[in-house]
Amino acid sequence: xxxxxxxxGLIHGGVYALLAIGFSLIFGVARIVNIAHTAFYMIAAYFIxxxxxxxxxxxxxxxxxxxxxxxxxxxGVYQLSIKPIQEHEITVLIITIAVAMVFxxxxxxxxxxxxxxxxxxLTGFLExxxxxxxxxxxxxxxxxxxxxxxxxxxxxxxxxxxxxxxxAQDREVANLMGMNVHRIAMITMAIAVMMAAIGGVLIAPLxxxxxxxxxxxxVMVLAIVVLGGLGSIKGSxxxxxxxxxxxxxxxxxxxxxxxxxxxxxxxxxxxxxLLRPEGLFGVAFEEEx
Amino acid sequence: xxxxxxxxxxxxxxxxxxxxxSLSVGEQELVSVAGPNGAGKTTMLxxxxxxxxxxxxxxxxxxxxDITIEGRVHFSGERIDQLPAHEIAxxxxxxxxxxxxxxxxxxxxxxxxxxxxxxxxKEAIKEHLLTVFRLFPVLKERSRQVSGTLSGGExxxxxxxxxxxxxxxxxxxxxxxxxxxxxLRKEVFQKISxxxxxxxxxxxxxxxxxTVFKMANRNYVLSSGKIIAEGTAQELLQDxxxxxxxxxx
Numbered sequence: 001x002x003x004x005x006x007x008x009g010l011i012h013g014g015v016y017a018l019l020a021i022g023f024s025l026i027f028g029v030a031r032i033v034n035i036a037h038t039a040f041y042m043i044a045a046y047f048i049x050x051x052x053x054x055x056x057x058x059x060x061x062x063x064x065x066x067x068x069x070x071x072x073x074x075x076g077v078y079q080l081s082i083k084p085i086q087e088h089e090i091t092v093l094i095i096t097i098a099v100a101m102v103f104x105x106x107x108x109x110x111x112x113x114x115x116x117x118x119x120x121x122l123t124g125f126l127e128x129x130x131x132x133x134x135x136x137x138x139x140x141x142x143x144x145x146x147x148x149x150x151x152x153x154x155x156x157x158x159x160x161x162x163x164x165x166x167x168a169q170d171r172e173v174a175n176l177m178g179m180n181v182h183r184i185a186m187i188t189m190a191i192a193v194m195m196a197a198i199g200g201v202l203i204a205p206l207x208x209x210x211x212x213x214x215x216x217x218x219v220m221v222l223a224i225v226v227l228g229g230l231g232s233i234k235g236s237x238x239x240x241x242x243x244x245x246x247x248x249x250x251x252x253x254x255x256x257x258x259x260x261x262x263x264x265x266x267x268x269x270x271x272x273x274l275l276r277p278e279g280l281f282g283v284a285f286e287e288e289x
Numbered sequence: 290x291x292x293x294x295x296x297x298x299x300x301x302x303x304x305x306x307x308x309x310x311s312l313s314v315g316e317q318e319l320v321s322v323a324g325p326n327g328a329g330k331t332t333m334l335x336x337x338x339x340x341x342x343x344x345x346x347x348x349x350x351x352x353x354x355d356i357t358i359e360g361r362v363h364f365s366g367e368r369i370d371q372l373p374a375h376e377i378a379x380x381x382x383x384x385x386x387x388x389x390x391x392x393x394x395x396x397x398x399x400x401x402x403x404x405x406x407x408x409x410x411k412e413a414i415k416e417h418l419l420t421v422f423r424l425f426p427v428l429k430e431r432s433r434q435v436s437g438t439l440s441g442g443e444x445x446x447x448x449x450x451x452x453x454x455x456x457x458x459x460x461x462x463x464x465x466x467x468x469x470x471x472x473l474r475k476e477v478f479q480k481i482s483x484x485x486x487x488x489x490x491x492x493x494x495x496x497x498x499x500t501v502f503k504m505a506n507r508n509y510v511l512s513s514g515k516i517i518a519e520g521t522a523q524e525l526l527q528d529x530x531x532x533x534x535x536x537x538x
Binding site: 159 | 338339340343347348351373374375378379383384386390392393394395399402403404406407409451452455
C-alpha cells in the first residue's frame with residue numbers, strides 16, 4: 001500500500017503542480033487570477049477523448065494535437081477577453097469565471113454530462129517489490145516530472161525565464177529593462193495553459209472525463225497557491241505535492257472517507273495560514289511602488 | 290544634444306505635475322536635476338523613460354482619471370515620447386528607478402542578467418558583466434546572494450549595475466542617495482561620476498545638492514514642475530535667493 005500511496009501521491013501532486021505553477025506564473029506576470037485555468041485542463045481531457053476514442057487517432061498524435069490546440073485556445077482567450085481588461089482585477093475575475101462556464105457548457109452541449117473513459121497509451125504493469133504498478137501510471141509520473149523539470153530549467157536558466165520572473169516581481173522595472181511586458185505575459189499564458197493541457201491529457205486515462213472535472217482541481221489549485229505563498233513558484237510546487245499526498249493518504253487510509261480528501265487538504269491550508277499567514281514561501285506584503 | 294526635452298507637461302487628472310519643462314543632456318555630460326519634494330523630479334524621469342505613458346494606458350477608463358502628456362522628447366535625434374517604455378530602453382535610454390527596486394527574490398547575478406535582457410550576444414554580456422564587476426566589486430562578491438537581502442548601498446550599486454548591463458547611451462538615475470548613510474552616499478556619487486568618466490552620460494535627479502552640483506557638468510533646479518534655474522554649480526550658487534530658498538545651502 002505504501003508504494004501505491006507513493007505512486008499516486010506523486011502523480012496527483014505532480015498534476016496539481018503542473019496546474020498550480022501555471023496558475024502562479026500567470027498570476028505573477030500579469031496579475032490575473034485565472035479562474036478558467038483548470039477549465040483548460042478539462043477541455044484538454046475532452047480533446048484527447050475526442051481524438052483518440054472517437055476519431056481513433058494514434059494516442060501520441062492525439063496528445064500532441066490536444067496540447068497544441070488547447071494552448072492556442074488559451075492564447076486566443078488571453079488576447080481577446082483578458083488582455084483588454086487586464087488592469088481591472090475584479091473584471092478579470094468575472095471574465096475568467098465566464099470563460100470557464102462557456103467551456104463547461106459547450107462541453108455539456110456536445111458530449112452531454114456522461115462520464116467518459118479514455119484508454120491509456122500503455123497497458124500492462126510492472127512489479128516493483130511485489131506491488132503492481134501499471135505502465136500508464138509510471139509513464140504519467142515520468143512525463144509529469146519531466147515537464148516540471150523543463151519548466152524549472154526554463155525559469156532558472158534561460159533569458160525568457162529571467163524575463164518572466166523579473167516581470168512577475170516588478171512589471172515596471174522589467175519594462176524599464178527593455179522587456180515587452182505584454183509579450184512576456186502572452187508567452188507566460190501560453191506556457192501556463194500548455195502545462196494545464198498536459199495535466200489534462202495525462203489525467204484523462206487515469207480518471208474519468210466529465211464536464212465538471214475542473215472544479216475540484218480549481219479549489220485545490222487555489223489552496224495550493226495560498227498554502228505555498230502567493231506568487232511563489234517554489235511554494236506552488238511544494239504545496240502541490242503536500243496536498244497531492246494528503247489527498248492520496250486520505251483516499252487510501254480512509255476507504256469510506258474518500259469524500260473527505262478535499263476537507264483534509266483545505267484544513268492543512270488553514271493550519272499553515274494560521275501559523276504563517278504569508279504561506280510557506282511567500283514574502284510578507286511590501287509596498288509595491 | 291543626446292537628450293532633448295521640449296515643453297513637456299504632465300497632468301494627473303487635474304493636477305499639473307510638470308509644466309512646460311525643457312531640458313537637455315549632451316554626450317559625455319553629467320547633468321543633475323535638483324528641487325524640493327513634490328517638484329516633479331521623479332515624474333519627469335518617468336515621463337522621459339515612457340513609464341507615464343504606460344501608466345496612462347493602464348489607468349485609461351479607471352476611476353483615477355486620465356493622464357495627459359504634452360510636449361516632445363528627442364533622443365539621439367529620434368522622437369521617443371510616443372514609444373512604449375521597452376522600446377525606449379531598446380534605444381539606449383535606461384532609467385535606474387527611485388528606491389532602487391531590485392528584483393528582490395532573484396540573485397545578484399540574475400538581476401544583472403535581467404538588465405542584460407536586450408543583449409543577445411553572450412560574449413557582449415560577459416564583457417559588460419566584467420565591466421560592471423570592475424566598477425562594483427561588491428556585486429561580484431555577492432553574486433549568488435538573493436538581492437532582497439543586500440544592504441541599501443549594495444542594492445543601489447546593483448540597481449545601477451543592472452541598468453549598465455545593456456551598455457546604455459544615457460543613464461537616468463532617480464535619487465540614488467535615498468536612505469543611505471553619508472559615507473555610502475559619497476561612494477555612490479563617486480561611482481556615478483566614474484560612470485560618466487567611462488563615457489556614459491548621466492541624468493541624475495538628486496536632492497543632495499552640495500555634493501552633486503560639484504561633480505555635475507550642468508544643473509537644473511526644478512520647482513512645482515518648472516525649471517526655475519539652470520547652470521554650473523558656480524553660477525547657481527552665486528544666486529543668494531536660489532541658494533537659500535531652493536537648495537537649502
